[in-house]
Amino acid sequence: THNLPFLKLFMLLSLSGFAMHISNPDPIVPASLQSLNLNGHFQFQNLTDFSQDFGNRFSYQPSSVMFPASISDISATIKHVYELGAQSGLTVAARGHGHSLQGQAQAPGGIVIRMESLRGTETRLHAGESPYVDVSGGELWINVLKETLKHGLAPKSWTDYLHLTVGGTLSNAGVSGQAFRHGPQISNVHELVIVTGTGDTVKCSAKENSDLFYGALGGLGQFGIITRARIALEPAPKMVKWIRVLYSDFTTFTEDQEMLISMEKTFDYIEGFVIINRTGLVNNWRSSFKPQDPVLASQFNSEGRKLFCLEMTKNYNPEDAETIELEVMELLSRLRYVSSTLFQSEVTYMEFLDRVHVSEVKLRSQGLWEVPHPWLNLLIPRSKIHEFAKEVFGKILTDTRNGPILLYPVNRSMWDNRTSVVIPEEEVFYLVAFLSSAPSPSSSLAKNENLEIALKKNKEILEFCHSANIGMKQYLPHHSTQEEWRAHFGDKWETFCRRKQAYDPLAMLAPGQRIFHKAP
Ligand code: FAD
Numbered sequence: 001t002h003n004l005p006f007l008k009l010f011m012l013l014s015l016s017g018f019a020m021h022i023s024n025p026d027p028i029v030p031a032s033l034q035s036l037n038l039n040g041h042f043q044f045q046n047l048t049d050f051s052q053d054f055g056n057r058f059s060y061q062p063s064s065v066m067f068p069a070s071i072s073d074i075s076a077t078i079k080h081v082y083e084l085g086a087q088s089g090l091t092v093a094a095r096g097h098g099h100s101l102q103g104q105a106q107a108p109g110g111i112v113i114r115m116e117s118l119r120g121t122e123t124r125l126h127a128g129e130s131p132y133v134d135v136s137g138g139e140l141w142i143n144v145l146k147e148t149l150k151h152g153l154a155p156k157s158w159t160d161y162l163h164l165t166v167g168g169t170l171s172n173a174g175v176s177g178q179a180f181r182h183g184p185q186i187s188n189v190h191e192l193v194i195v196t197g198t199g200d201t202v203k204c205s206a207k208e209n210s211d212l213f214y215g216a217l218g219g220l221g222q223f224g225i226i227t228r229a230r231i232a233l234e235p236a237p238k239m240v241k242w243i244r245v246l247y248s249d250f251t252t253f254t255e256d257q258e259m260l261i262s263m264e265k266t267f268d269y270i271e272g273f274v275i276i277n278r279t280g281l282v283n284n285w286r287s288s289f290k291p292q293d294p295v296l297a298s299q300f301n302s303e304g305r306k307l308f309c310l311e312m313t314k315n316y317n318p319e320d321a322e323t324i325e326l327e328v329m330e331l332l333s334r335l336r337y338v339s340s341t342l343f344q345s346e347v348t349y350m351e352f353l354d355r356v357h358v359s360e361v362k363l364r365s366q367g368l369w370e371v372p373h374p375w376l377n378l379l380i381p382r383s384k385i386h387e388f389a390k391e392v393f394g395k396i397l398t399d400t401r402n403g404p405i406l407l408y409p410v411n412r413s414m415w416d417n418r419t420s421v422v423i424p425e426e427e428v429f430y431l432v433a434f435l436s437s438a439p440s441p442s443s444s445l446a447k448n449e450n451l452e453i454a455l456k457k458n459k460e461i462l463e464f465c466h467s468a469n470i471g472m473k474q475y476l477p478h479h480s481t482q483e484e485w486r487a488h489f490g491d492k493w494e495t496f497c498r499r500k501q502a503y504d505p506l507a508m509l510a511p512g513q514r515i516f517h518k519a520p
Pocket of ligand 1: 053054093094095096097098099100101104105106115137138158159160161164165166167168169171172173174175176220221222224225226227356476510512513
Protein backbone atom coordinates (compact mmCIF):
# COMPACT_ATOMS: atom_id res chain seq x y z
CA THR A 1 0.00 0.00 0.00
CA HIS A 2 2.95 2.32 0.56
CA ASN A 3 3.44 2.41 -3.20
CA LEU A 4 0.46 4.67 -3.55
CA PRO A 5 1.49 7.82 -5.43
CA PHE A 6 0.23 10.23 -2.77
CA LEU A 7 2.37 8.63 -0.12
CA LYS A 8 5.42 9.06 -2.34
CA LEU A 9 4.49 12.68 -2.87
CA PHE A 10 4.27 13.24 0.85
CA MET A 11 7.54 11.48 1.52
CA LEU A 12 9.12 14.00 -0.84
CA LEU A 13 7.24 16.95 0.58
CA SER A 14 8.16 15.94 4.06
CA LEU A 15 11.80 15.06 4.03
CA SER A 16 13.31 18.50 4.44
CA GLY A 17 10.92 19.61 7.15
CA PHE A 18 11.76 17.31 9.98
CA ALA A 19 14.53 18.99 11.85
CA MET A 20 13.42 19.80 15.42
CA HIS A 21 13.75 23.47 14.56
CA ILE A 22 12.40 24.15 11.13
CA SER A 23 14.29 26.99 9.59
CA ASN A 24 12.48 30.27 9.39
CA PRO A 25 12.16 30.93 5.66
CA ASP A 26 12.56 34.48 4.42
CA PRO A 27 9.17 36.07 4.74
CA ILE A 28 7.45 36.15 1.40
CA VAL A 29 4.56 38.55 1.47
CA PRO A 30 2.82 38.51 -1.87
CA ALA A 31 1.64 42.05 -2.49
CA SER A 32 -1.44 40.39 -3.94
CA LEU A 33 -2.59 39.45 -0.40
CA GLN A 34 -3.26 43.10 0.23
CA SER A 35 -5.48 43.35 -2.79
CA LEU A 36 -7.88 40.63 -1.58
CA ASN A 37 -11.35 41.92 -1.01
CA LEU A 38 -11.93 41.04 2.66
CA ASN A 39 -14.30 42.03 5.44
CA GLY A 40 -11.42 41.70 7.89
CA HIS A 41 -7.79 42.76 7.41
CA PHE A 42 -4.15 41.71 7.27
CA GLN A 43 -1.39 42.90 9.57
CA PHE A 44 2.21 42.80 8.35
CA GLN A 45 4.06 44.34 11.29
CA ASN A 46 4.28 43.88 15.07
CA LEU A 47 3.71 40.14 14.76
CA THR A 48 5.65 38.99 17.83
CA ASP A 49 2.49 37.95 19.70
CA PHE A 50 1.72 35.51 16.91
CA SER A 51 5.09 33.80 17.05
CA GLN A 52 4.59 32.63 20.64
CA ASP A 53 2.55 30.10 22.52
CA PHE A 54 1.86 28.74 25.99
CA GLY A 55 4.76 26.31 25.73
CA ASN A 56 7.09 29.30 25.49
CA ARG A 57 9.85 27.30 23.85
CA PHE A 58 9.35 27.62 20.10
CA SER A 59 9.04 30.93 18.28
CA TYR A 60 8.65 31.40 14.54
CA GLN A 61 7.71 34.73 13.03
CA PRO A 62 4.95 34.71 10.39
CA SER A 63 5.03 37.13 7.46
CA SER A 64 1.47 38.29 8.11
CA VAL A 65 -1.54 37.81 10.33
CA MET A 66 -5.09 37.77 9.03
CA PHE A 67 -7.94 38.99 11.24
CA PRO A 68 -10.98 37.42 9.59
CA ALA A 69 -14.39 39.05 9.97
CA SER A 70 -16.15 36.26 8.09
CA ILE A 71 -15.70 32.68 6.93
CA SER A 72 -15.39 33.96 3.36
CA ASP A 73 -12.27 35.95 4.41
CA ILE A 74 -10.62 32.67 5.38
CA SER A 75 -11.77 30.96 2.22
CA ALA A 76 -10.57 33.82 -0.03
CA THR A 77 -7.14 33.86 1.63
CA ILE A 78 -6.59 30.12 1.40
CA LYS A 79 -7.87 30.00 -2.18
CA HIS A 80 -5.39 32.73 -3.04
CA VAL A 81 -2.46 30.89 -1.44
CA TYR A 82 -3.57 27.69 -3.17
CA GLU A 83 -3.58 29.45 -6.53
CA LEU A 84 -0.06 30.75 -5.90
CA GLY A 85 0.95 27.08 -6.01
CA ALA A 86 3.52 24.98 -4.17
CA GLN A 87 6.46 27.11 -5.29
CA SER A 88 5.35 30.06 -3.12
CA GLY A 89 6.24 27.99 -0.03
CA LEU A 90 3.59 29.99 1.81
CA THR A 91 1.84 28.20 4.68
CA VAL A 92 -1.25 29.02 6.74
CA ALA A 93 -1.86 28.33 10.43
CA ALA A 94 -5.12 28.85 12.26
CA ARG A 95 -4.31 30.24 15.68
CA GLY A 96 -6.87 29.51 18.36
CA HIS A 97 -5.83 30.90 21.72
CA GLY A 98 -2.19 29.98 21.03
CA HIS A 99 -2.12 27.50 23.91
CA SER A 100 -0.08 24.96 22.01
CA LEU A 101 3.16 23.73 23.52
CA GLN A 102 5.64 23.43 20.64
CA GLY A 103 4.73 25.99 18.00
CA GLN A 104 1.82 23.99 16.55
CA ALA A 105 -0.22 27.17 15.82
CA GLN A 106 2.71 29.06 14.27
CA ALA A 107 3.50 29.54 10.57
CA PRO A 108 7.20 30.28 9.95
CA GLY A 109 7.22 32.98 7.27
CA GLY A 110 3.57 32.20 6.47
CA ILE A 111 0.12 33.51 7.33
CA VAL A 112 -1.40 33.14 10.78
CA ILE A 113 -5.19 33.37 10.88
CA ARG A 114 -6.33 34.81 14.19
CA MET A 115 -9.43 32.68 14.74
CA GLU A 116 -10.56 34.64 17.78
CA SER A 117 -11.51 37.50 15.43
CA LEU A 118 -14.40 35.30 14.25
CA ARG A 119 -15.66 34.94 17.84
CA GLY A 120 -19.26 35.62 18.67
CA THR A 121 -20.29 36.01 15.05
CA GLU A 122 -22.27 32.79 14.88
CA THR A 123 -23.45 31.71 18.33
CA ARG A 124 -26.94 30.25 17.84
CA LEU A 125 -28.57 28.00 20.39
CA HIS A 126 -31.16 25.37 19.61
CA ALA A 127 -33.18 24.27 22.66
CA GLY A 128 -35.61 21.30 22.52
CA GLU A 129 -35.17 17.61 23.09
CA SER A 130 -31.59 17.32 21.77
CA PRO A 131 -30.22 20.80 22.36
CA TYR A 132 -27.11 22.10 20.62
CA VAL A 133 -25.28 25.33 19.97
CA ASP A 134 -23.62 26.57 16.79
CA VAL A 135 -20.43 28.45 17.60
CA SER A 136 -17.50 29.94 15.77
CA GLY A 137 -14.34 27.82 15.62
CA GLY A 138 -12.52 30.77 17.21
CA GLU A 139 -14.85 30.96 20.22
CA LEU A 140 -13.39 30.34 23.67
CA TRP A 141 -15.06 27.53 25.62
CA ILE A 142 -15.58 29.89 28.56
CA ASN A 143 -17.80 32.02 26.33
CA VAL A 144 -19.68 28.97 25.06
CA LEU A 145 -20.37 28.10 28.70
CA LYS A 146 -21.51 31.63 29.63
CA GLU A 147 -23.82 31.81 26.61
CA THR A 148 -25.41 28.38 27.04
CA LEU A 149 -25.87 28.80 30.82
CA LYS A 150 -28.20 31.73 30.06
CA HIS A 151 -30.56 29.06 28.69
CA GLY A 152 -29.94 26.56 31.50
CA LEU A 153 -27.84 24.39 29.16
CA ALA A 154 -24.15 23.53 28.81
CA PRO A 155 -21.85 21.31 26.71
CA LYS A 156 -21.32 17.80 28.10
CA SER A 157 -17.59 17.30 27.76
CA TRP A 158 -14.87 19.75 28.76
CA THR A 159 -11.20 20.48 29.10
CA ASP A 160 -9.83 21.37 32.56
CA TYR A 161 -9.20 24.92 31.36
CA LEU A 162 -11.75 26.89 29.34
CA HIS A 163 -9.68 29.69 27.83
CA LEU A 164 -9.03 27.54 24.77
CA THR A 165 -10.85 27.75 21.44
CA VAL A 166 -13.40 25.32 20.08
CA GLY A 167 -11.36 24.77 16.88
CA GLY A 168 -8.12 24.29 18.86
CA THR A 169 -9.43 21.59 21.20
CA LEU A 170 -11.46 19.81 18.50
CA SER A 171 -8.25 19.56 16.46
CA ASN A 172 -6.79 17.54 19.36
CA ALA A 173 -9.62 15.78 21.29
CA GLY A 174 -10.61 17.79 24.38
CA VAL A 175 -10.29 15.53 27.42
CA SER A 176 -11.28 16.02 31.03
CA GLY A 177 -12.97 14.19 33.89
CA GLN A 178 -16.29 13.90 32.01
CA ALA A 179 -14.70 11.90 29.15
CA PHE A 180 -15.31 8.51 30.80
CA ARG A 181 -19.04 9.11 30.42
CA HIS A 182 -19.44 11.40 27.40
CA GLY A 183 -16.23 10.76 25.52
CA PRO A 184 -13.86 13.60 24.64
CA GLN A 185 -15.16 16.85 23.11
CA ILE A 186 -14.71 15.38 19.61
CA SER A 187 -17.38 12.78 20.51
CA ASN A 188 -19.88 15.57 21.22
CA VAL A 189 -19.94 17.46 17.92
CA HIS A 190 -22.75 17.12 15.38
CA GLU A 191 -21.50 19.21 12.52
CA LEU A 192 -18.57 21.34 11.35
CA VAL A 193 -18.07 24.01 8.72
CA ILE A 194 -14.54 23.70 7.39
CA VAL A 195 -12.47 25.72 4.93
CA THR A 196 -10.16 23.18 3.32
CA GLY A 197 -6.65 23.67 1.97
CA THR A 198 -8.10 24.48 -1.44
CA GLY A 199 -10.24 27.28 -0.02
CA ASP A 200 -13.54 25.38 -0.34
CA THR A 201 -16.09 25.85 2.42
CA VAL A 202 -17.59 22.47 3.32
CA LYS A 203 -20.36 21.62 5.76
CA CYS A 204 -19.73 18.17 7.18
CA SER A 205 -21.20 15.74 9.70
CA ALA A 206 -21.48 11.98 10.28
CA LYS A 207 -23.95 11.90 7.35
CA GLU A 208 -22.60 14.55 4.99
CA ASN A 209 -18.96 14.69 3.86
CA SER A 210 -18.20 12.35 6.74
CA ASP A 211 -14.60 11.66 5.65
CA LEU A 212 -13.69 15.32 6.21
CA PHE A 213 -15.78 15.49 9.41
CA TYR A 214 -14.00 12.59 11.08
CA GLY A 215 -10.65 13.60 9.61
CA ALA A 216 -10.82 17.10 11.11
CA LEU A 217 -11.77 15.81 14.59
CA GLY A 218 -8.43 15.21 16.26
CA GLY A 219 -6.85 16.08 12.87
CA LEU A 220 -4.23 18.51 14.23
CA GLY A 221 -5.50 21.19 11.83
CA GLN A 222 -4.20 19.26 8.80
CA PHE A 223 -7.31 19.06 6.63
CA GLY A 224 -8.97 22.44 6.98
CA ILE A 225 -9.88 25.26 9.28
CA ILE A 226 -12.85 24.65 11.55
CA THR A 227 -14.85 27.85 11.24
CA ARG A 228 -18.06 26.68 12.90
CA ALA A 229 -19.04 23.75 15.13
CA ARG A 230 -22.36 22.37 16.34
CA ILE A 231 -21.87 21.24 19.94
CA ALA A 232 -24.23 18.90 21.82
CA LEU A 233 -25.71 20.36 25.03
CA GLU A 234 -27.42 19.03 28.14
CA PRO A 235 -29.34 20.67 31.00
CA ALA A 236 -26.77 22.43 33.19
CA PRO A 237 -26.69 21.77 36.93
CA LYS A 238 -26.49 24.79 39.22
CA MET A 239 -24.12 23.36 41.81
CA VAL A 240 -21.27 20.89 42.14
CA LYS A 241 -20.07 18.82 45.08
CA TRP A 242 -16.33 18.68 44.62
CA ILE A 243 -14.50 15.94 46.50
CA ARG A 244 -10.87 14.94 47.03
CA VAL A 245 -9.57 11.87 48.84
CA LEU A 246 -6.02 10.53 49.15
CA TYR A 247 -4.52 7.08 48.67
CA SER A 248 -1.06 5.89 49.55
CA ASP A 249 -1.37 2.72 47.47
CA PHE A 250 -1.37 3.07 43.67
CA THR A 251 -3.20 -0.21 43.06
CA THR A 252 -6.08 0.66 45.38
CA PHE A 253 -6.26 4.15 43.84
CA THR A 254 -6.52 2.91 40.25
CA GLU A 255 -8.88 0.05 41.18
CA ASP A 256 -11.24 2.59 42.74
CA GLN A 257 -10.95 4.93 39.74
CA GLU A 258 -11.70 2.07 37.37
CA MET A 259 -14.62 0.89 39.47
CA LEU A 260 -16.12 4.39 39.45
CA ILE A 261 -15.85 4.86 35.68
CA SER A 262 -17.44 1.45 35.06
CA MET A 263 -20.55 2.12 37.17
CA GLU A 264 -23.88 3.25 35.77
CA LYS A 265 -24.68 5.50 38.72
CA THR A 266 -21.49 7.30 39.59
CA PHE A 267 -19.83 10.70 39.85
CA ASP A 268 -20.10 13.22 36.99
CA TYR A 269 -16.40 13.96 36.78
CA ILE A 270 -13.55 11.63 37.75
CA GLU A 271 -9.89 12.57 37.62
CA GLY A 272 -6.85 12.01 39.81
CA PHE A 273 -3.37 13.26 40.39
CA VAL A 274 -0.03 12.11 41.73
CA ILE A 275 1.71 13.88 44.59
CA ILE A 276 5.34 13.09 45.37
CA ASN A 277 7.11 14.55 48.38
CA ARG A 278 5.03 17.69 48.94
CA THR A 279 5.07 19.58 52.19
CA GLY A 280 1.87 21.05 53.68
CA LEU A 281 -0.33 19.70 50.92
CA VAL A 282 -3.46 19.28 53.00
CA ASN A 283 -3.02 22.73 54.54
CA ASN A 284 -2.91 24.25 51.07
CA TRP A 285 -6.28 22.71 50.26
CA ARG A 286 -7.86 24.12 53.40
CA SER A 287 -8.75 27.47 51.81
CA SER A 288 -11.10 25.80 49.35
CA PHE A 289 -11.88 22.33 50.76
CA LYS A 290 -13.34 21.40 54.13
CA PRO A 291 -11.85 18.28 55.73
CA GLN A 292 -14.43 15.81 56.97
CA ASP A 293 -12.35 15.27 60.08
CA PRO A 294 -10.35 18.46 60.78
CA VAL A 295 -8.34 17.01 63.68
CA LEU A 296 -7.15 13.88 61.89
CA ALA A 297 -6.64 15.83 58.66
CA SER A 298 -4.40 18.32 60.46
CA GLN A 299 -2.21 15.42 61.62
CA PHE A 300 -1.84 14.07 58.08
CA ASN A 301 1.69 14.56 56.78
CA SER A 302 2.41 14.52 53.06
CA GLU A 303 6.14 15.21 53.34
CA GLY A 304 8.39 12.60 51.79
CA ARG A 305 5.40 10.52 50.70
CA LYS A 306 3.98 9.34 47.42
CA LEU A 307 0.23 9.99 47.40
CA PHE A 308 -2.54 9.66 44.86
CA CYS A 309 -5.49 12.01 44.95
CA LEU A 310 -8.84 10.92 43.55
CA GLU A 311 -10.89 13.95 42.52
CA MET A 312 -14.61 13.66 41.79
CA THR A 313 -17.67 15.83 41.44
CA LYS A 314 -21.38 15.30 41.64
CA ASN A 315 -23.65 17.81 39.94
CA TYR A 316 -26.88 18.87 41.61
CA ASN A 317 -29.58 21.49 41.88
CA PRO A 318 -30.32 22.93 45.35
CA GLU A 319 -33.75 21.26 45.49
CA ASP A 320 -32.06 17.82 45.15
CA ALA A 321 -29.35 18.48 47.73
CA GLU A 322 -30.49 15.82 50.21
CA THR A 323 -30.88 13.01 47.69
CA ILE A 324 -27.51 13.82 46.18
CA GLU A 325 -25.87 13.84 49.61
CA LEU A 326 -27.08 10.27 50.15
CA GLU A 327 -25.86 9.19 46.72
CA VAL A 328 -22.44 10.71 47.37
CA MET A 329 -22.19 9.01 50.78
CA GLU A 330 -23.09 5.68 49.22
CA LEU A 331 -20.45 6.08 46.51
CA LEU A 332 -17.79 7.20 48.99
CA SER A 333 -18.53 4.19 51.21
CA ARG A 334 -17.29 1.92 48.40
CA LEU A 335 -13.90 3.63 48.18
CA ARG A 336 -10.76 2.64 50.09
CA TYR A 337 -8.99 5.99 50.56
CA VAL A 338 -7.04 6.95 53.69
CA SER A 339 -10.00 7.66 55.94
CA SER A 340 -8.78 10.93 57.43
CA THR A 341 -8.36 12.48 53.97
CA LEU A 342 -11.88 13.25 52.79
CA PHE A 343 -12.18 16.87 51.64
CA GLN A 344 -15.30 18.46 50.21
CA SER A 345 -16.35 21.72 48.69
CA GLU A 346 -19.56 23.08 47.15
CA VAL A 347 -19.30 25.52 44.28
CA THR A 348 -21.39 26.70 41.34
CA TYR A 349 -21.08 24.80 38.07
CA MET A 350 -19.33 27.81 36.54
CA GLU A 351 -16.85 28.05 39.43
CA PHE A 352 -15.98 24.39 39.06
CA LEU A 353 -15.54 24.39 35.29
CA ASP A 354 -13.51 27.62 35.30
CA ARG A 355 -11.32 26.48 38.23
CA VAL A 356 -7.97 26.57 36.42
CA HIS A 357 -8.50 30.22 35.52
CA VAL A 358 -8.25 31.04 39.24
CA SER A 359 -4.76 29.50 39.28
CA GLU A 360 -3.92 31.35 36.05
CA VAL A 361 -4.72 34.71 37.63
CA LYS A 362 -2.59 33.84 40.67
CA LEU A 363 0.35 32.59 38.58
CA ARG A 364 0.20 35.61 36.26
CA SER A 365 0.41 37.94 39.24
CA GLN A 366 3.59 36.13 40.32
CA GLY A 367 5.09 36.17 36.81
CA LEU A 368 4.82 32.38 36.70
CA TRP A 369 2.35 31.94 33.81
CA GLU A 370 4.49 33.07 30.89
CA VAL A 371 7.34 30.66 31.54
CA PRO A 372 8.42 27.60 29.52
CA HIS A 373 5.99 24.69 29.80
CA PRO A 374 7.67 21.42 28.86
CA TRP A 375 4.41 19.46 29.16
CA LEU A 376 4.16 15.80 28.29
CA ASN A 377 0.74 14.15 27.82
CA LEU A 378 0.59 10.38 27.47
CA LEU A 379 -2.15 7.82 26.96
CA ILE A 380 -1.20 4.57 28.69
CA PRO A 381 -3.07 1.26 28.28
CA ARG A 382 -4.60 -0.05 31.50
CA SER A 383 -2.57 -3.29 31.44
CA LYS A 384 0.69 -1.29 31.61
CA ILE A 385 -0.22 1.48 34.04
CA HIS A 386 1.37 -0.28 37.05
CA GLU A 387 4.62 -0.98 35.26
CA PHE A 388 4.63 2.63 34.08
CA ALA A 389 3.88 4.02 37.56
CA LYS A 390 6.51 1.86 39.24
CA GLU A 391 9.27 3.19 37.00
CA VAL A 392 8.13 6.79 36.56
CA PHE A 393 6.87 7.60 40.07
CA GLY A 394 9.32 5.24 41.73
CA LYS A 395 12.55 6.06 39.92
CA ILE A 396 12.44 8.83 37.31
CA LEU A 397 10.53 11.44 39.31
CA THR A 398 11.35 12.18 42.93
CA ASP A 399 8.98 15.08 43.50
CA THR A 400 6.10 16.97 41.85
CA ARG A 401 7.29 20.47 42.72
CA ASN A 402 7.30 21.65 39.09
CA GLY A 403 3.64 21.14 38.40
CA PRO A 404 0.79 18.64 38.71
CA ILE A 405 0.74 15.15 37.26
CA LEU A 406 -2.80 14.16 36.30
CA LEU A 407 -3.66 10.48 36.05
CA TYR A 408 -7.12 9.14 35.30
CA PRO A 409 -8.77 6.39 33.24
CA VAL A 410 -11.22 6.77 30.33
CA ASN A 411 -13.19 4.29 28.22
CA ARG A 412 -12.16 3.69 24.63
CA SER A 413 -15.76 2.87 23.65
CA MET A 414 -16.60 6.58 24.10
CA TRP A 415 -14.05 7.56 21.42
CA ASP A 416 -14.93 7.24 17.73
CA ASN A 417 -12.29 5.30 15.82
CA ARG A 418 -13.19 7.11 12.59
CA THR A 419 -11.69 10.36 13.92
CA SER A 420 -8.01 11.18 13.43
CA VAL A 421 -7.05 11.04 17.10
CA VAL A 422 -4.78 8.16 18.05
CA ILE A 423 -5.40 6.23 21.27
CA PRO A 424 -4.15 2.93 22.79
CA GLU A 425 -5.79 -0.33 21.80
CA GLU A 426 -7.31 -1.33 25.16
CA GLU A 427 -10.84 -0.54 26.35
CA VAL A 428 -9.57 1.35 29.39
CA PHE A 429 -6.57 3.65 29.09
CA TYR A 430 -5.12 6.38 31.29
CA LEU A 431 -4.40 9.99 30.52
CA VAL A 432 -1.16 10.83 32.31
CA ALA A 433 -0.32 14.53 32.02
CA PHE A 434 3.01 15.88 33.27
CA LEU A 435 2.21 19.60 33.45
CA SER A 436 5.60 21.09 34.34
CA SER A 437 6.50 24.74 34.51
CA ALA A 438 10.13 25.75 34.12
CA PRO A 439 10.69 29.29 35.41
CA SER A 440 14.22 30.65 35.31
CA PRO A 441 15.80 29.75 38.63
CA SER A 442 16.58 32.58 41.03
CA SER A 443 19.57 30.65 42.37
CA SER A 444 22.96 30.19 40.76
CA LEU A 445 21.60 27.67 38.26
CA ALA A 446 21.87 28.63 34.58
CA LYS A 447 18.80 30.37 33.09
CA ASN A 448 17.49 27.27 31.32
CA GLU A 449 18.48 24.78 33.99
CA ASN A 450 14.91 24.00 35.12
CA LEU A 451 13.77 23.55 31.53
CA GLU A 452 16.65 21.24 30.75
CA ILE A 453 16.00 19.14 33.84
CA ALA A 454 12.31 18.81 32.93
CA LEU A 455 13.09 17.93 29.29
CA LYS A 456 15.58 15.31 30.45
CA LYS A 457 12.93 13.70 32.67
CA ASN A 458 10.45 13.75 29.77
CA LYS A 459 13.03 12.05 27.57
CA GLU A 460 13.64 9.38 30.21
CA ILE A 461 9.90 8.74 30.49
CA LEU A 462 9.52 8.42 26.71
CA GLU A 463 12.56 6.16 26.46
CA PHE A 464 11.23 3.94 29.19
CA CYS A 465 7.85 3.68 27.41
CA HIS A 466 9.60 2.58 24.22
CA SER A 467 12.02 0.15 25.79
CA ALA A 468 9.34 -1.44 27.98
CA ASN A 469 6.85 -1.63 25.11
CA ILE A 470 4.19 0.23 27.05
CA GLY A 471 1.97 0.77 23.97
CA MET A 472 1.75 4.45 24.87
CA LYS A 473 0.42 7.14 22.53
CA GLN A 474 1.15 10.83 22.94
CA TYR A 475 -1.78 13.21 23.38
CA LEU A 476 -1.12 16.71 21.91
CA PRO A 477 1.58 14.78 20.05
CA HIS A 478 4.96 16.19 19.15
CA HIS A 479 7.33 14.24 16.91
CA SER A 480 10.33 15.27 14.91
CA THR A 481 10.73 12.64 12.21
CA GLN A 482 8.30 11.14 9.75
CA GLU A 483 9.12 7.70 11.08
CA GLU A 484 7.89 8.83 14.49
CA TRP A 485 4.68 10.25 13.01
CA ARG A 486 4.13 7.04 11.08
CA ALA A 487 4.60 5.04 14.29
CA HIS A 488 2.31 7.43 16.17
CA PHE A 489 -0.53 6.99 13.68
CA GLY A 490 0.08 3.26 13.20
CA ASP A 491 -2.64 1.84 10.97
CA LYS A 492 -4.26 5.29 10.72
CA TRP A 493 -1.23 6.74 8.90
CA GLU A 494 -2.39 5.79 5.43
CA THR A 495 -5.83 7.33 5.96
CA PHE A 496 -4.21 10.44 7.43
CA CYS A 497 -2.02 10.84 4.32
CA ARG A 498 -4.93 10.15 1.97
CA ARG A 499 -7.00 12.84 3.70
CA LYS A 500 -4.10 15.28 3.53
CA GLN A 501 -3.84 14.76 -0.21
CA ALA A 502 -7.61 15.14 -0.62
CA TYR A 503 -8.17 18.25 1.52
CA ASP A 504 -4.82 20.06 1.61
CA PRO A 505 -2.94 18.86 -1.48
CA LEU A 506 -0.25 21.55 -1.20
CA ALA A 507 0.35 20.77 2.49
CA MET A 508 -0.02 24.41 3.46
CA LEU A 509 -2.11 24.04 6.65
CA ALA A 510 -0.87 23.93 10.26
CA PRO A 511 2.85 23.64 9.37
CA GLY A 512 3.78 23.96 13.07
CA GLN A 513 2.65 20.36 13.64
CA ARG A 514 5.64 19.33 11.47
CA ILE A 515 3.92 16.33 9.95
CA PHE A 516 4.04 17.42 6.33
CA HIS A 517 6.12 20.08 4.70
CA LYS A 518 5.09 22.33 1.83
CA ALA A 519 7.77 22.23 -0.85
CA PRO A 520 8.85 25.70 -1.95
P1 FAD B 1 -3.94 26.60 19.33
O1 FAD B 1 -2.82 26.28 20.21
O2 FAD B 1 -4.05 28.00 18.87
O3 FAD B 1 -3.96 25.61 18.09
C1 FAD B 1 -3.73 24.23 18.22
C2 FAD B 1 -3.59 23.56 16.84
O4 FAD B 1 -4.86 23.54 16.21
C3 FAD B 1 -2.67 24.30 15.89
O5 FAD B 1 -2.06 23.37 15.02
C4 FAD B 1 -3.61 25.20 15.11
O6 FAD B 1 -3.11 25.53 13.83
C5 FAD B 1 -4.86 24.33 15.04
N1 FAD B 1 -6.09 25.10 15.06
C6 FAD B 1 -6.44 26.10 15.90
N2 FAD B 1 -7.68 26.52 15.62
C7 FAD B 1 -8.11 25.77 14.59
C8 FAD B 1 -9.31 25.72 13.84
N3 FAD B 1 -10.32 26.54 14.09
N4 FAD B 1 -9.41 24.82 12.83
C9 FAD B 1 -8.39 23.96 12.56
N5 FAD B 1 -7.24 23.97 13.23
C10 FAD B 1 -7.11 24.86 14.24
N6 FAD B 1 -6.40 19.80 26.50
C11 FAD B 1 -7.27 18.86 26.86
O7 FAD B 1 -7.69 18.03 26.06
N7 FAD B 1 -7.73 18.78 28.15
C12 FAD B 1 -7.37 19.69 29.09
O8 FAD B 1 -7.82 19.60 30.22
C13 FAD B 1 -6.47 20.71 28.73
N8 FAD B 1 -6.08 21.63 29.62
C14 FAD B 1 -5.22 22.61 29.24
C15 FAD B 1 -4.85 23.59 30.17
C16 FAD B 1 -4.00 24.60 29.80
C17 FAD B 1 -3.61 25.64 30.82
C18 FAD B 1 -3.46 24.65 28.50
C19 FAD B 1 -2.51 25.70 28.09
C20 FAD B 1 -3.82 23.68 27.57
C21 FAD B 1 -4.70 22.66 27.93
N9 FAD B 1 -5.09 21.67 27.03
C22 FAD B 1 -5.99 20.71 27.40
C23 FAD B 1 -4.48 21.58 25.69
C24 FAD B 1 -5.29 22.31 24.65
O9 FAD B 1 -6.44 21.58 24.31
C25 FAD B 1 -4.45 22.46 23.38
O10 FAD B 1 -3.27 23.14 23.70
C26 FAD B 1 -5.17 23.22 22.32
O11 FAD B 1 -4.42 23.15 21.14
C27 FAD B 1 -5.29 24.64 22.74
O12 FAD B 1 -6.28 25.28 22.04
P2 FAD B 1 -6.00 26.69 21.36
O13 FAD B 1 -7.34 27.19 21.06
O14 FAD B 1 -5.11 27.56 22.11
O15 FAD B 1 -5.30 26.15 20.03
